[in-house]
Amino acid sequence: MERFGTLSFGHYGPLGGGRQLTARDSMHQAIDLAQGMDELGANGIFFRVHHFARQQSSPMPLLAAIAARTERIEIGTGVIDMRYENPLYLAEEAASVDLISDGRLALGVSRGSPETVVRGYEAFGYTDSADPRGADIARAHFVTFLGAIEGEGLADGDPGSPFGGVGGRAHIEPLSDGLRSRVWWGAGNRDSAEWAGRTGVNLMSSTLLTEADGTPFDLLQAQQIDAFRAAWREAGHAGTPRVSVSRSVFPIVSAEDRLYFGGAQGDDQIGVIDGMRSTFGKTYAGEPDALVDQLLGDAAVQSADTLMLTIPSQLGVEFNLRLVENFATHVAPSLGWKSTRQTAST
Incomplete structure (x- = not known):
């Protein structure tokens, strides 16, 4: 494990006892958390994106604010639902955030997860899907997005424009060198992972897999990662792609930790989501030494280079x-991790 960060679902709303976490609170707390994690030397802070829900829905303003207030930490999404996106506008926004952050954007995109509404992307104007889940829209938008961030000509230039127009095909502005290498595809099954490998983008393996044959979650996920890397190699892409996995990991080092997470340890779960029988990964909670042993035995954690910790925001x-800090101090070093502060000093 070379890197670790957090994945926030960004929920806000009633907290019980008359308390309320507002959307404003959620965003300001995310910025403060990112600053604190940057100082601790964690590697990344990522946000889930959901529409028609009390969660983050338009992450780019938040990521830009975080970029301006931090120095080292990677900022990203896990994932943006491409069914909802104007791919060219997203390309402009992503390039801008990548430039503000000096190349620290890790943009995770995909078809997205099950929603609280029916075909919500149609309300955003994208109504041409032949797939009941809109996967065809997501992939078509993604292909257009990749071309845009690579500088593909997309509109005819007007040589007669009073604003200095030229002939030929014009690309979006701004462009950010290297952004293509910092794009990730969120995959929930082997076919999607192989598609990401052939396309030549990094892999975010989901918190659940739409497969359930009795194989433990970590082994299913490790097989998915192997299939992704094989597809990358077969496609002839240069370099080594990055791979992240998400886990709920709670080191218990105090009485308060035990109060919150003492009974959280569990097994993989099988259920039906989005009409598909799926496997959900288990929660890790326990003394640091026990967590180290368990994570060293997790095949997917060992195969990935980046671990995202889901946090109770x-x-x-x-x-x-x-x-x-508990994870960084008591668990991560035994998994091979080094703080960004240590890396910077060496």
Whole structure:
């Protein structure tokens, strides 16, 4: 494990006892958390994106704010639902955030996850899907997006324009060198992972897999990662792609930790989501030494270079910073991780 970061679902709303976490609170806390994690030397902070829900829906303003307030930490999404996106506008926004952050954007995109509404992307104007889940829209938008960030000509230039127009095909502005190498595809099954490998983008392996044959979640996910890397090689892409996996990991080092997470340890779960029988990964909670042994035995964690810790964002900045610090201090070094502060100093 070379890197670790957090994946926030960004929920806001009633907290119980008359307390309320507003959308404003959620965003400001995300910025504060990112600053604290940057100081701790964690590698990344990522946000889930959902529409028609009390969660992050338009992450680019938030990522730009975080980029302006941090120095080293990678900022990203896990994932943006491409069914909802104007791919050219997203390309402009992504390039802008990547430039503001000096190349720290890790843009995770995909078809997205099950929603609280029916075909919500149609309300955004994208109504030409032949797939009941809109996967065809997502992939078509993604292909257009990739061409745009690579500088593909997309509109005829007007040589007679009073604003200095020229002939030929014009590309979007701005462009950010290297952004293509910092794009990730979120895959929930082997076919999607292989498609990402052939396309030549990094892999974010989902928190669930739409496969359920009795094989443990970590082994299913490791097989998916192997298939992705094989497809990358067969397509002839240069370099080594990055791979991330997500886990719920809660080191118990205090009485408060035990109160919150003492009974959280569990097994893989099988269920039906989006009409498909799926496998959900288990939660890891326990003493640091036990967590190290368990994560060293997790085939997918060992295969990936990046581990994203899902965090309970509703519990606030101080609580989540302590979770991150506990993992960084008591667990991560035994998995091979080095702080960005150590890397910078060497």
